[in-house]
Amino acid sequence: MSFNIVVLAKQVPDTRNVGKDAMKADGTVNRAALPAIFNPEDLNALEQALRIKEKVPGAVVHLLTMGPVRAAEIIRESLYRGADDGFLLSGREFAGSDTLATSYALSCAIRKLGKIDLILCGRQAIDGDTAQVGPQVAEKLGLPQITYAEEIIEINKKSITVKRRLERGVEIVRGPLPILVTVNGTAAPCRPRNAKLTLKYKHAATPSEKQESGSDYTDLYDAHPYLNITEWGANDIEHDPQWLGLSGSPTKVKKIDNIVFTAKESKRLTGSDFEIESLMKELIANHTIG
Amino acid sequence: MNNLFVYLEIEDGIVKDVSLELLTKGRSLAKQLNCKLEAVAIGHQLENIPQQVFPYGVDVLHLADDKRFVPYTTQPHASVLIHLFKEEKPQIALLGATSVGRDLGPRVSSALFSGLTADCTSLEIGDYEDKKAGKVYKDLLYQIRPAFGGNIVATIVNPDCRPQMATVREGVMKKEIFDPKYSGEIHRLDVSKYVSDKDFVIEVIERHIEKTKIDIKSAPIIVSGGYGVGSAENFKLLYELAEVLGGEVGASRAAVDAGFAEHERQIGQTGTTVRPKLYIACGISGQIQHIAGMQESAMIIAINSDPNAPINKIADYVITGRVEEVLPKMIKYYKKNTK
Numbered sequence: 001m002s003f004n005i006v007v008l009a010k011q012v013p014d015t016r017n018v019g020k021d022a023m024k025a026d027g028t029v030n031r032a033a034l035p036a037i038f039n040p041e042d043l044n045a046l047e048q049a050l051r052i053k054e055k056v057p058g059a060v061v062h063l064l065t066m067g068p069v070r071a072a073e074i075i076r077e078s079l080y081r082g083a084d085d086g087f088l089l090s091g092r093e094f095a096g097s098d099t100l101a102t103s104y105a106l107s108c109a110i111r112k113l114g115k116i117d118l119i120l121c122g123r124q125a126i127d128g129d130t131a132q133v134g135p136q137v138a139e140k141l142g143l144p145q146i147t148y149a150e151e152i153i154e155i156n157k158k159s160i161t162v163k164r165r166l167e168r169g170v171e172i173v174r175g176p177l178p179i180l181v182t183v184n185g186t187a188a189p190c191r192p193r194n195a196k197l198t199l200k201y202k203h204a205a206t207p208s209e210k211q212e213s214g215s216d217y218t219d220l221y222d223a224h225p226y227l228n229i230t231e232w233g234a235n236d237i238e239h240d241p242q243w244l245g246l247s248g249s250p251t252k253v254k255k256i257d258n259i260v261f262t263a264k265e266s267k268r269l270t271g272s273d274f275e276i277e278s279l280m281k282e283l284i285a286n287h288t289i290g
Numbered sequence: 291m292n293n294l295f296v297y298l299e300i301e302d303g304i305v306k307d308v309s310l311e312l313l314t315k316g317r318s319l320a321k322q323l324n325c326k327l328e329a330v331a332i333g334h335q336l337e338n339i340p341q342q343v344f345p346y347g348v349d350v351l352h353l354a355d356d357k358r359f360v361p362y363t364t365q366p367h368a369s370v371l372i373h374l375f376k377e378e379k380p381q382i383a384l385l386g387a388t389s390v391g392r393d394l395g396p397r398v399s400s401a402l403f404s405g406l407t408a409d410c411t412s413l414e415i416g417d418y419e420d421k422k423a424g425k426v427y428k429d430l431l432y433q434i435r436p437a438f439g440g441n442i443v444a445t446i447v448n449p450d451c452r453p454q455m456a457t458v459r460e461g462v463m464k465k466e467i468f469d470p471k472y473s474g475e476i477h478r479l480d481v482s483k484y485v486s487d488k489d490f491v492i493e494v495i496e497r498h499i500e501k502t503k504i505d506i507k508s509a510p511i512i513v514s515g516g517y518g519v520g521s522a523e524n525f526k527l528l529y530e531l532a533e534v535l536g537g538e539v540g541a542s543r544a545a546v547d548a549g550f551a552e553h554e555r556q557i558g559q560t561g562t563t564v565r566p567k568l569y570i571a572c573g574i575s576g577q578i579q580h581i582a583g584m585q586e587s588a589m590i591i592a593i594n595s596d597p598n599a600p601i602n603k604i605a606d607y608v609i610t611g612r613v614e615e616v617l618p619k620m621i622k623y624y625k626k627n628t629k
Contacts, residue, residue: 013438015438098405099396099406100399100400100403100405100406103400127437127438128408128437128438129408129409129559129560130396130406130407130408130409131392131396131408132392132395132396132399132406132408133396134396135364135393135395135396135397135400136396136397136399136400138397139368139396139397139400139401140400144364144365144491144492145364145393145397146492147364147389147392147393148389148393161495166389166499167388167389168499169497169498169499170497170498171361171494171496171497172494172495172496172497173363173492173493173494173495174492174493174495175491175492175493176491186553249405250403250404250405250448250450250451251405251406251407251433251446251447251448252418252420252446252447252448252449253444253445253446254418254432254445254446254447255444255445256437256442256443256444256445257442257443257444257445266592266602266603266605266606266607266608267606267607267608268608268610269607269608269609269610270609270610270611271593271609271610271611271612271615271616271619273619273623275609276609276616276619276620276623277619277623277626277627279591279607279609279620280620280623280624280627281623281627283568284624284627284628288567288568288588288589289511289535289536289568289624290624290628
């Protein structure tokens, strides 16, 4: 009996390593200057899926992402680490999606995948930090949700028991399958690439990538069908166009400000012994410290 | 109809600070909009809730009382809000950006197809012009938040969909009694009309609320470190200074990600917001996401080897130098001058 797990993942700009050229002169984000990475908490989610695969007979791990052609990179990364196959949802119809339009598109794609037992995703993505897509996908699919999972304590064909990490403490909850679980960054880190799988899937590609590379490896892909990464456009999923992309996004960005602080009159010190001692004396005298 | 709603987060019969902060903000926004402030309490044995929230200027308090609402699980609380919002059509709904609010908010917004902005650092009322559609919207909620790892500040609006939903972290807004004698009306919900048995599918097996041992929120002095501190080893200097000054150690997200400090110490938009009387920022460049969490400190000292670090702009004292050289001097001269 099959047991289908979908991992939702996102390729994100690495906002943690923002360099000086990350912002353009007009105050907009220079995406080209930021490396694109696998969203960290989605990797935690992938690890949980792979652990379940080892435990539950017949478990299959599908990776689903929405993004530009380039986002196939994280599908390959997942295949290298043990996912069974990957699906890229891509196309201009999805452009401009906020969290709600994204959730709608993902939920349509998940429906197309057929019978799903478990959906796992990271708690949040580092480019927006909203933590909204997981719960919204669950709602769109009419599934229960468990957020902030730190550990999956038990899973069988009917239910899942999860340890959640909350602001102050922990909670252990049990819910029925199918269910959506968002995984916290405090959960186990993802295993590294497997050398054999990395070799096996090195040439895995989406139709768009094959087209872009321009080389004709038709024989290779015919002989090794697992190298074909599925790519779906809006036409491949059953959807109502008004809920996709910009029109499906209730939130609009009114304006973006580059960071400008109202400067205070700062006193500048060099860090010499004399200056530090004067500062400490001053702070003691005005009762800030002491 | 079309009022401003606040979801009350309740722990052991006590309304959490974050909700009282939202009521304070909600009160002033409601006044600007000339609408009522309404609050929703979902829980069990809610007798003490009215006296806790009316002084914050609540006009209508909705009570949904059922013992199955405690402890919190997602769907029953979501179901009450979804149905209530469909009836009452609020123009604005605010929730705390807590583990409850961030679990509940997206679920409700998805069901109502309304926009939700997470972790706002400021909420204002203003107009919005959609130039393409040639439409002007009056009195929208400006949901202002840092984005993109804190390198930009975005103002988000929800022109067409209601309610306009936002979450705000604890400590970001001020909590202030509006009128100790203020009294509003109580609206008891017939719970059976708002939830169904199918909503109660998640079973909470065990739960322990641990009070955070690290309490940076109420520390009067915070010595905070960023990625520029360089190592967990160098962070020990921060602990030493914090100890002699009677303060706590905080950290930027970059320092937490690098493993220099525990997550509980993170200050900023995705961590804790603090307002100590003294904030000593060591090796912190000053991304907005960090600044958002500490800019209201009464006094800020920035220690940085980069004389042009953004944090210097909001600092009262800028010490240009290496953290590992400056901190020992501060410890030394503090001790020398207090003996």
